[in-house]
Amino acid sequence: MSDTFVVVGGDAAGMSAASKAKRDDPDLEVVVFEKGEWVSYGACGLPYYVKGEIQSLEALVSVTPEEFREERDIDLRTGHEVVSIDPDERTVTAEAVSDGDSESVVQPYDRLLIATGAEAVVPPIGGVDLEGxxxxxxxxxxxxxxxxxxxxxxxxxxxxxxxxxxxxxxxxxxxxxxxxxxxxxxxxxxxxxxxxxxxxxxxxxxxxxxxxxxxxxxxxxxxxxxxxxxxxxxxxxxxxxxxxxxxxxxxxxxxxxxxxxxxxxxxxGVRPRTALAEDAGIELGETGAIATDAYRETSAPDVYAAGDCAEATHVVTGEPTYASLALTANRHGRAVGQTVAGRPTEGGGVAGTAAVKAFDVEAARTGIVDEEEARAAGFDPVTETIEANSRAGYYPEGGTVTVTLAADRDSGRLLGASLVSEFGEGAVHRSHAVVAALTEGATVFDLEDYDLAYAPPFNTTWDPVLVAAKVLSGTLR
The missing domain is CATH 3.50.50.60 (FAD/NAD(P)-binding domain)
Structure with a gap:
């Protein structure tokens, strides 16, 4: 009889894990419980759906429930809310709701993934339940x-x-x-x-x-x-x-x-959905999210947690952090899928990299740029901010990019960056070089020597990130 891998939650982490586990081990029985009707959707696209740039909710769905069931052979049960986990008996209990009637389902598991995500924070003020x-x-x-x-x-x-x-x-x-x-x-x-x-x-x-x-x-x-x-x-x-x-x-x-x-x-903001794990006696971390090891396993044997409900490890501090981000959820879910299929895989650290668009401006951040936060992590931060052209000065189009870099005074280790530019002038994509440097534990002196691409339509000879690194390096030397 094949093993059973049960997943609680049908979005990024859950469906990435389910898909990868089934692909790597076709004999594995994979059961997913999702309390809603939607699975594997891009919640980050919702503001653009509300705005009207995206015309249908269905456009935000990466893979439909039918495709998971028929093409990937995953036992996906939408409309099923898991209400309890019993780590001793290795079972989950779910309630299926249909036409106003509920039915309890007890599902055994050999390995379990909790991917319950996050929920919107409602501030403790009067009137939040009003119409509108x-x-x-x-x-x-x-x-x-x-x-x-x-x-x-x-x-x-x-x-x-x-x-x-x-x-x-x-x-x-x-x-x-x-x-x-x-x-x-x-x-x-x-x-x-x-x-x-x-x-x-x-x-x-x-x-x-x-x-x-x-x-x-x-x-x-x-x-x-x-x-x-x-x-x-x-x-x-x-x-x-x-x-x-x-x-x-x-x-x-x-x-x-x-x-x-x-x-x-x-x-x-959002907060991790942890009630199910807490009720099962599974430990939470210092951030309030579910604590895991490098392989995303929780304090309960063969029970994993990934995505917006779980902690991750920050690549700069090496300490637990909470990062409610889509790539983190997908990456860690995929790693859990490989692990339960027989190939133990670490989920990897996070730098807290994020981007946002505000009309005609784009901004990105990664690592630690707040000096108070850096000091709390044991660093002596130094920051510099520069503004540089996004493209060659003689090129007929272009704007500016403002880059803030932070590094540790003693070691020169790069701590983080924040970038902003006109939309399309590259603040977000330029942050990727900094992410690589943070992940490798590079110094600002290392970053200064990165061989970044140059062509007049795309940037200047000295990319704005390199300009910022040169300025910060000069301050530290």
Missing amino acids: VYTLGSMSDGKELREYVARARDGESFQQPDRGPACRFLEDCAGPVAVVGGGYIGIEMAEALAANEYEVNLFQRSGRVLTGFSEATSEAVADHLREREVALHLDAEVEELTNDGDGAVEAVVTADDRVPVEMVLLGT
């Missing part, structure tokens, strides 16, 4: 937001089932609106709503947007958001969302202001 208050953590959330935008754009009379009278007609849902949170989702949704002619107010409790990036990057993005008429409310922690008397949101209240709005998008 949204999060963007799932395909169904994206569908609701797209319907909201479509009602205002098309002017069609619309009554959404079970959501009351809010925004029934065009004049009721044309704006202004609010986005709470100045991170990735907040910035992307501000663009999506402003592009649909909403008056957008973005609230950020700290003094700048994109706090994981350098100040230079944050300021460049903030300036561009203002140019595109997004009203930024910085140092403005939201205290309450007020009720219009009919159950719909009518205003965002901070310590210093009250801003009337007709819709609120909460983009205040």
Whole structure:
């Protein structure tokens, strides 16, 4: 009888693991439980679906449930929520919901992957349950937001089932609106709503947007958001969302202001879904996500965790970190699939590399650029920021790239980078050279000698990353 590999969660980590395990060991029985109807979808594309650049939710799906079942021979059970794990008995219990009736299923496993992902953080303030208050953590959330935008754009009379009278007609849902949170989702949704002619107010409790990036990057993005008429409310922690008397949101209240709005998008981050693991006695790490070893195995034998519910190891500090990122989930899921198929594979570390687009600006960050964070990790950070041309000065097109590099004063070890440029001028792609340097533990002196490509349509002889490395090297010497 073949072994059984059970996966809890049908998105990036879960389906990467299931597919790789089945491909490497066709005799392995692979069972996947997913409580929703969607699997293997690109949640990062949801803001662009809401904006209207992507026309259907189905376009965000990489592989359909039918393809997993029929072409990959995976026993995928959508509409099944796993409610408990018993590591001693090596079973999971799932509840299948159909037409209002539920049925419990007890599934034995030889090896198990927990890939329960992350959920949107809802701040502990009044009014978050009002009509017109949204999060963007799932395909169904994206569908609701797209319907909201479509009602205002098309002017069609619309009554959404079970959501009351809010925004029934065009004049009721044309704006202004609010986005709470100045991170990735907040910035992307501000663009999506402003592009649909909403008056957008973005609230950020700290003094700048994109706090994981350098100040230079944050300021460049903030300036561009203002140019595109997004009203930024910085140092403005939201205290309450007020009720219009009919159950719909009518205003965002901070310590210093009250801003009337007709819709609120909460983009205040995500947290790992760990309740299932906790209830099974599986250890969590210091970040609050599920702790694992290098092979993604948890404290329970033959139980693995990967993706947005699990910790990873930071390549700069060597310590556990939490990185809710698509590539990390796919990479670690694939590694688990290889491991359970008989070829033990480490998931690899992460640098926290991320990118964001804000209208006509792109930004990227990797490693550690915040000096306080670097000091807490035991480094003595030195940072330099430069601005350089993105292409040869005589080339008829081009812009500038602003690069912030951080390195350790004593060792010269590269710690991180933050880059920003006009959209299409290469801030994001240029960050990849820094990621390679971080992963290899290179110094800024090593980076200065990297043989990066040059041609006038693409960059200058000295790429902006090399210019930043030269400047930082000079400071350290």
